[in-house]
Amino acid sequence: MNGITFTLNGKTxxxxxxxxxxxxDVLRDTYDMKSxxxxxxxxxxxxCAVLIDGVLVNSCCVAMGALDGHEIVTVEGYRGTARFEVxxxxxxxxxxVQCGFCIPGMLLAAESVLSKNPHPTEKQVREGLxxxxxxxxxxxxxxxxxxxxxxxxxxxW
Amino acid sequence: xxxxxxxxxxQEALTIRAREQVIPYAGGTDVMVKKxxxxxxxxxxxxxxxxxITEDGEYIRIGAAVTFTQALDSDLVPPLMKExxxxxxxxxxxxxxxxxxxxxxxxxxxxxxxxxxxxxxRVRLVSEKGERIIPFDDFxxxxxxxxxxxxxxxxxxxxxxxxxxxxxxxxxxxxxxxLAISRVAIAGTYKAxxxxxxxxxxxxxxxxxxxxYRDVEAELIGKSLDEIRANADEYAKKFIGKMTFTRGRVSxxxxxxxxxxxxxxxxxxx
Numbered sequence: 001m002n003g004i005t006f007t008l009n010g011k012t013x014x015x016x017x018x019x020x021x022x023x024x025d026v027l028r029d030t031y032d033m034k035s036x037x038x039x040x041x042x043x044x045x046x047x048c049a050v051l052i053d054g055v056l057v058n059s060c061c062v063a064m065g066a067l068d069g070h071e072i073v074t075v076e077g078y079r080g081t082a083r084f085e086v087x088x089x090x091x092x093x094x095x096x097v098q099c100g101f102c103i104p105g106m107l108l109a110a111e112s113v114l115s116k117n118p119h120p121t122e123k124q125v126r127e128g129l130x131x132x133x134x135x136x137x138x139x140x141x142x143x144x145x146x147x148x149x150x151x152x153x154x155x156x157w
Numbered sequence: 158x159x160x161x162x163x164x165x166x167x168q169e170a171l172t173i174r175a176r177e178q179v180i181p182y183a184g185g186t187d188v189m190v191k192k193x194x195x196x197x198x199x200x201x202x203x204x205x206x207x208x209x210i211t212e213d214g215e216y217i218r219i220g221a222a223v224t225f226t227q228a229l230d231s232d233l234v235p236p237l238m239k240e241x242x243x244x245x246x247x248x249x250x251x252x253x254x255x256x257x258x259x260x261x262x263x264x265x266x267x268x269x270x271x272x273x274x275x276x277x278x279r280v281r282l283v284s285e286k287g288e289r290i291i292p293f294d295d296f297x298x299x300x301x302x303x304x305x306x307x308x309x310x311x312x313x314x315x316x317x318x319x320x321x322x323x324x325x326x327x328x329x330x331x332x333x334x335x336l337a338i339s340r341v342a343i344a345g346t347y348k349a350x351x352x353x354x355x356x357x358x359x360x361x362x363x364x365x366x367x368x369x370y371r372d373v374e375a376e377l378i379g380k381s382l383d384e385i386r387a388n389a390d391e392y393a394k395k396f397i398g399k400m401t402f403t404r405g406r407v408s409x410x411x412x413x414x415x416x417x418x419x420x421x422x423x424x425x426x427x
Contacts, residue, residue, distance in 0.1 A: 019161025020198050042190045044336050049249050056249045061189040065161035065200045130335035131247025
């Protein structure tokens, strides 16, 4: 029986546990990726969102076996990028971070929006972030931060 | 791989399916919510044969492991299906959730299944012994129960091209704009010539099961659109008379009232 081989934040790794284990739990408990938050465990809050092959997916709804041969990025990997810097500054500038729990998911959802469409409208940003719930209800600041990042980071996406 | 199989072809998947008890896994968005323990998963998410949208003379063929996002990006998928799929949950779920999963899960709230019923969709089921193609009506027995055999897998959803250009009606009522499971929804297509109805489909979410009331639909065929529009509430009652509403997250009365209103509106605006 071979393990499950995948790339996590650029590093190839092999998971020997059960193929039915939840990616969210494995990221937090085995790989210590604590940016990935557990909010609802049923795909309704977006706090555990990660990028799989560049596509936004809720890690609570992914079983490890599905990841064999795939590439996962969490905020721990994303934070070393110029895109992250631009988003981080825009979020700070507009005080878009309140309690912070939803922010890792929001950042990767923002990355997903901007990588599809570098100059999105407000409506497109809201649609792109619609699966990410902010319990502090700071949505307007977050949406504005993403729109500002699109301007400030022109050419990065 | 412990507790899982990752076949690379459908044939290999069917061999495993025939040999032992497994849970078919495509996108994970439903399976992982329930997360059944003690049964290995059969991972279908990397089988190319069922990840494609193709067409032939009669059908658009949507592979079971095609995601909703893939369908939204495809030029082949008809507008009614796209509209229904665009209202499923939010991007991260649409990026993972699949047509095969939405149907195979047996949910009575599955938005792509609703559109499939309205579009006279069929499902291609495969096993080591061969294949069978059956209408959605025959596949969906009732909430949580499908006609999928123990040794079968869903291979494709077939959408008849004949229904694509027909005018359609679609409305979804959820608890909020995004991440909303349909409380009530309706989808239908119709065909008219010279002001006379030649064909119609009416399907709703809200009954606890998907149904097509073809006898009531047949009663409408041959009538003038003006007559149906003028008596939309009476004709809506004929559909409602066949339906059974039960309490779920919302009351049976709410569901019946909203379904009545939506069917009436559909018929009044043919």
